[in-house]
Amino acid sequence: MRQDQFESLAAQLPVGRDAASVRKRVEAMEVLLERAFVVPGTNYRVGLDAMVGLVPVLGDIITTAMGAWILWEARNLGMPKWHLLRMGGNLGFDALVGAVPLVGDLFDLAFRSNTRNLKIVKRWLDKHHPETRVIEGEITGRP
Template sequence: MGNDPQSIRRRVEALEMILERSMVIPGTNYRIGLDTIIGLVPVLGDIITAAMGSYIVWEARNLGIPKWKLWHMMGRIGFDTAVGAVPLLGDAFDVLYRSNTKNVKTIKKHLDRHHPETRVIDQ
């Protein structure tokens, strides 16, 4: 639970996996996560998943990612939350649009450039 780049990388990758790809839709090979499941609860579900996604942005801020990238990351969460709040259409959108995955990719690019020792070989 440290504040070093390696610990932050592990935390945001774990949270992204839980939010976006922790379960498989039965009968398919498509992965979903808590973002999709909790998002089924009108309004409150979208607020909860936005708060969880904001934690990823907060960790990015702790890494010193430039403010314009942080605003871009928050914009993704805002877009996901706004469209996700629309009944039915928003639920389908949550299955396809993965703002947390995009935000973690932004963090990984920053870490790979500024903290290459945190790189992990994906399997």
């Protein structure tokens, strides 16, 4: 991600507690953790989860904490416990396997727990807060 893209994204992040603001923040965190950078010479995208996870123990603790923030935002939205448990399972599984040296680093490239959790949040938001739906980069309605 280029510096101007990052600054543009940061300027657009809302601070509110409404569902549309939470959606934008969670989407931005997922991009940062899972697909912020392109591997040179390929079209494969990686994020901080795979890169910082290369640092033994501390890297996995940091990226798990950042992923837990998505779970915290989902809890604050009032999502049901079943969804929160699924999201926590995704995050916990990623943290456990990611802690294994070398194997965990390769696993981080394939199992994107934050992307899975974002899909859960977006599906719930689309059902319970349809005004937050985004089509081609534009919010379709305001509360």
